[in-house]
Amino acid sequence: MTGLQHAAPAPLDLMFQALADPARRGMVERLTQGPASVSELAAPYAMSLSAVVQHLRVLEDSGLVRSQKLGRVRTCQIQPGGLSLAEQWINDRRTTWERRLDRLSQYLADTAQDDGETP
Amino acid sequence: MTGLQHAAPAPLDLMFQALADPARRGMVERLTQGPASVSELAAPYAMSLSAVVQHLRVLEDSGLVRSQKLGRVRTCQIQPGGLSLAEQWINDRRTTWERRLDRLSQYLADTAQDDGETP
């Protein structure tokens, strides 16, 4: 019996949820220009350090960021392939959508030929 | 005086928040293969029609989906450029990150030349 009490959220849930907060996006933006400590990441924000750490945890759980502690400072950095899942989902939507439009306009062109083309 | 009581969430907030729910992503996936009515969209899900309509509202507010009512049936479809904001944000992160890595490896190559290259 594999019945889970609360189903684990899908990776994409965690990823998009993580990106839905402006502070968390800001931290990711900061980290794309290079690693930073927790307090460096916290500096631009009005919130408490505790709140920043909680955001960081969401980012790590989503696979976007990873970090390691050395002495008393934790250094955070982008997880290299982190965004690729989200990127791929969006790309899949775009291509499916575009293929459909192509088929549709092809169909319309063919139909136009069938009756109204030469008056 | 432009003081807002509750700051309006940024478009990206709404967009990623909308994509963070599996049911909403499922509806977007369904709609990329063509328009659908509300009940058609609701069919695969165990939840009430009301809940589906609420998800749909989130999707419309985020700019991912639009809909129009004809007679008693509301037809939903993908909003063409809808995903592009999210797509662009992700792309921007990727390119910034990659440029940084390039600069870094360039620097490392240059540094290696400076002392240890010819033993």
Next chain:
DNA sequence: ATGACACTTAAGTAATCACTTCAGTGTTTC
């Protein structure tokens, strides 16, 4: 050792979320 530093953890709170049910509203169909 003492104190400053960089977090870390726990507990609490107000707001938002993802639903539910129930009671409509307008539209076709018979």
Next chain:
DNA sequence: GAAACACTGAAGTGATTACTTAAGTGTCAT
């Protein structure tokens, strides 16, 4: 005109979120 259909809107509920404060835990400098 009555009944079925396709939503629509309001109100309520329990869970999750985004914070807060307060009290730690190791680490490094003096």
